Amino acid sequence: MTSFRAARVLAGLALLAPLMALLAQGPAQATTRTVTVGDDFFTPKTLKVVVGDSVKWSFEGTHTSTSTQGFWNSGTKNAGQSYTRPFADAGTYPYYCTIHGMMMSGSIQVPVKASGSASSGWTLRWSSRTGTSSVRYDVQYKRVGSSTWTSWRTGTASRSATFNPSGAHSYYVHARTHVGSHTSSWSPSITVKVT
Numbered sequence: 517m518t519s520f521r522a523a524r525v526l527a528g529l530a531l532l533a534p535l536m537a538l539l540a541q542g543p544a545q546a547t548t549r550t551v552t553v554g555d556d557f558f559t560p561k562t563l564k565v566v567v568g569d570s571v572k573w574s575f576e577g578t579h580t581s582t583s584t585q586g587f588w589n590s591g592t593k594n595a596g597q598s599y600t601r602p603f604a605d606a607g608t609y610p611y612y613c614t615i616h617g618m619m620m621s622g623s624i625q626v627p628v629k630a631s632g633s634a635s636s637g638w639t640l641r642w643s644s645r646t647g648t649s650s651v652r653y654d655v656q657y658k659r660v661g662s663s664t665w666t667s668w669r670t671g672t673a674s675r676s677a678t679f680n681p682s683g684a685h686s687y688y689v690h691a692r693t694h695v696g697s698h699t700s701s702w703s704p705s706i707t708v709k710v711t
């Protein structure tokens with residue numbers, strides 16, 4: 517009788533284990549997204565990833581993946597080789613192949629990440645970095661229907677903040693990143709509804 521009960525408890529725990537493991541992971545895990553480098557094109561040409569994801573360029577010929585803004589340079593890669601780098605920070609990152617020029621170009625888009633809800637409030641995160649770094653960020657918002665952006669954070673080292681502007685509206689939010697003398701383009705906008 518006792519051992520039967522114990523077995524049932526153990527079976528229950530065994531069922532719980534994967535669930536607890538899932539909860540311990542927290543929010544979505546960073547993933548690696550692939551760009552295929554053909555002759556002479558990047559596919560997909562524009563790739564939108566989540567803050568913290570990595571991008572892997574998989575080469576099918578002799579090319580480079582080179583940031584137009586100076587953030588990275590794979591150097592010359594040949595068929596069968598790859599180059600991977602993380603995208604920790606929000607922004608838009610155009611790149612090209614130095615061998616074939618701007619005819620062979622692409623773009624990585626990293627939007628700001630919003631978590632929460634319209635009623636409970638939003639936490640906006642524009643970088644997955646932890647610890648100290650010299651990376652700085654600008655964040656702007658714009659009411660849907662308005663034509664002008666408002667600077668919300670300028671040159672901040674913070675990577676996230678609570679977004680609670682006065683007024684129940686929908687807002688566009690975008691961010692860009694400064695690493696040393698290199699500045700990304702503005703990220704694609706996300707829409708955040710505040711009630």
Ligand SMILES: [Cu+2]
Pocket residue numbers: 556578579580613614615616617620
């Ligand atoms: Cu090329």
